[in-house]
Amino acid sequence: MENLGTWISILNQGLPNTLIATIGGIALTIVLSFGAGLALLSPWRWVRVISRIYVEGLRGTSEVVQLFWIFFALPVLVGFEFIPIWGGVAVLGLNHGAYGAEIVRGAVQSVPRAQYEGALALSLSPAQRMRRVILPQAVAEMIPPFNNLFIQLLKSTSILSFVFIHELTRQAQDVLVPNFNPWVIQIYLLLLLYYLILSLVITAVMRALERATAVRLGRRPSRGAARALAGTH
Structure with missing residues (x-):
């Protein structure tokens, strides 16, 4: 039990950076997902092409290599260097925003055509149709896949240990490496528990x-949401 308290204390030192990377990454992911996702549906071809290059470029390359580019290649190319934790946020947001763009695009396209026609009959402008009619319904379809994406982003924060950012995984390595700690199984089980708890928090919020x-849309919650709601009473 004495060891457990020490391990928790050391891991807790990495928890703030994990939370900053996760929350910051989620915020940037949402912005880029909506920006790139709606751009994929733009009537202007050049906008769609730029968005598609971003989406396929980030989805089609390694997240670890992207991390190394941000931290090691970018300063050489342009002379700009990120504060480490914000560089991590940038990588996580850019990468997961590319995946989120397809979620947004698919959700918007899933809205029934009749909704578009009804908004058009009300003489709403394209921006009003999107803001008042299409997006509110599309957002409801986005939430479950975004839940999965955000959990994946949380797990991806562990790659920040490669650039010596002291998040949870890096702290666990610091416990293990110096003395070749024989409690490796227990420490990694504790690390898994941290990620599991954070994943459950994300799921509860979503x-x-x-x-x-x-x-708000006058719909019945999905079965999973309904069961979760019932479990709170």
């Missing part, structure tokens, strides 16, 4: 958002 969105 399910609450899913229920709120469903209520």
Whole structure:
């Protein structure tokens, strides 16, 4: 038990950086997902081409290599160097934003055609149609896949240990390496527990958002959300 307290204390030192990387990465992912996803549906071909280059370029290359580019190649090319944790946020947001763009595009396209026609009949402008009619319904479809994407982003924060950012995984390595700690199984199980708890927090927030969105649209929550709601009473 004495060892457990020491391990938790050391891992907790990496928790703030993991939270910053996760929350910052999620915020940037949302912005880039909507920007690139809606750009993929743009009536202007050049906008679609630029967005497609971003989406395929980031999805088609290694996230670890992207991390090394940000930290080691970018300063050489342009003379600009990120503060380490914000460089990590940039990599996570850029990479997962490319995946999120396809979620946004697919959700918008899944809105029934009748909704577009009804908004057109009301003489709404394209921006009004998107903001008032299409996006509210599309967002409800985006939430479950975004939940998965955000959990994947959380797990990807572990790659920041490669550039010596002291997040959870790096702290666990610091426990193990100096003395070739024989408690390797217990320490890594504890590390898994940290990620599991954080994943459950993300899922709880997204399910609450899913229920709120469903209520706002006058829909019944999905079965998973309904079970979660029932379990709170």
